[in-house]
Amino acid sequence: MTMKSKNDIIEAIHRLDSFLIMGHVDPDGDSLGSSLALALYLLEQAGKRAYMPAPVNWPGRYGFLEKHRDGTGEMPKEKVDAVIILDCSSADRVDWGQLDPRDYEESLFIVIDHHEEGKAFGDINWIDPESAAVGEMVFDILDALDAEITTPIAESLYMAIVTDTGRFTHSNTTARSMQICAELIERGNICPSKLTGEVYYSFSEEYLRNIGIALYNSRIYMDARIVFLTLDRASVRSFSTTFDETEGIVDLAMSVKGVELASLFKEIGQNMIRVSLRSRGKIDVGALAKELGGGGHRNAAGCTLKMPLSLAREVILDKFEDLLGMNLTRSACKVADERHIVP
Ligand SMILES: [Mn+2]
Numbered sequence: 001m002t003m004k005s006k007n008d009i010i011e012a013i014h015r016l017d018s019f020l021i022m023g024h025v026d027p028d029g030d031s032l033g034s035s036l037a038l039a040l041y042l043l044e045q046a047g048k049r050a051y052m053p054a055p056v057n058w059p060g061r062y063g064f065l066e067k068h069r070d071g072t073g074e075m076p077k078e079k080v081d082a083v084i085i086l087d088c089s090s091a092d093r094v095d096w097g098q099l100d101p102r103d104y105e106e107s108l109f110i111v112i113d114h115h116e117e118g119k120a121f122g123d124i125n126w127i128d129p130e131s132a133a134v135g136e137m138v139f140d141i142l143d144a145l146d147a148e149i150t151t152p153i154a155e156s157l158y159m160a161i162v163t164d165t166g167r168f169t170h171s172n173t174t175a176r177s178m179q180i181c182a183e184l185i186e187r188g189n190i191c192p193s194k195l196t197g198e199v200y201y202s203f204s205e206e207y208l209r210n211i212g213i214a215l216y217n218s219r220i221y222m223d224a225r226i227v228f229l230t231l232d233r234a235s236v237r238s239f240s241t242t243f244d245e246t247e248g249i250v251d252l253a254m255s256v257k258g259v260e261l262a263s264l265f266k267e268i269g270q271n272m273i274r275v276s277l278r279s280r281g282k283i284d285v286g287a288l289a290k291e292l293g294g295g296g297h298r299n300a301a302g303c304t305l306k307m308p309l310s311l312a313r314e315v316i317l318d319k320f321e322d323l324l325g326m327n328l329t330r331s332a333c334k335v336a337d338e339r340h341i342v343p
Pocket residue numbers: 030031087114132133134164
């Protein structure tokens with residue numbers, strides 16, 4: 001089944017001429033990297049017309065990938081033959097930006113995704129939850145097409161895999177992830193330390209401050225099996241910083257010894273809380289996020305709760321206790337006092 005859809009995609013790439021390459025809203029390294037690699041191959045090697053729209057917000061930490069986008073921003077004048085959608089588990093995750101999806105109703109829709117809850121909303125769907133990143137799947141396609149692994153393609157796919165595996169630490173990491181990365185390093189002649197430095201060791205002032213606020217507002221429950229971090233509006237404003245750069249902050253909570261569940265609460269508006277969820281092993285926060293109107297993977301997911309911050313934390317704590325099979329009385333938790341940083 002899987003092989004058939006992969007072969008159908010390869011056949012469509014051979015047969016068709018113009019492509020729109022789409023990633024997801026709030027793009028991450030996998031969405032950006034796999035989109036770029038595919039667009040670059042289609043344009044520079046397959047002689048096709050391909051267009052990768054700039055995401056509404058190009059995250060600063062992936063700025064170094066943006067230079068590879070040169071040439072992929074040229075929109076084909078007429079309607080495109082196919083829309084290739086990467087790393088989107090459902091149709092509403094697609095980042096259409098300025099484009100109107102109704103203009104592409106006649107195009108062939110190709111979905112390439114690796115989310116466990118991924119929906120087959122295209123005409124051709126290749127959904128492989130065994131892949132740690134869509135970057136691995138795009139590598140397979142390019143390899144089958146005998147593509148040359150140029151430096152820009154290698155850098156894009158390498159970052160897709162490194163970021164979606166949490167630098168090869170998440171449970172989705174496989175020998176295949178590392179084999180593909182080894183090939184990318186060798187064939188694309190790329191420098192891993194330079195690339196990880198760009199993404200992980202290039203903090204902005206704002207990011208550093210947001211880490212500080214989130215850690216200062218940490219709450220630890222059940223002997224640190226549950227850790228909450230919070231970015232509240234009062235603290236963020238008092239530091240004249242913004243919520244833009246917060247990717248990866250929730251993972252700091254997952255570095256606490258013994259932690260099984262972690263969450264970052266971002267008070268993005270009044271009664272509007274963006275919640276990032278993380279879990280260890282078999283504990284499924286993807287299902288929890290879905291139940292709360294969000295989405296994601298088993299160990300990394302998120303949702304938005306329309307309620308005050310304090311209530312959002314209570315809701316998640318209840319759900320987390322259920323996930324751990326505990327009916328803990330709240331008085332048994334050690335809860336730190338609410339703190340706001342006011343300089
Ligand atoms: Mn992904």
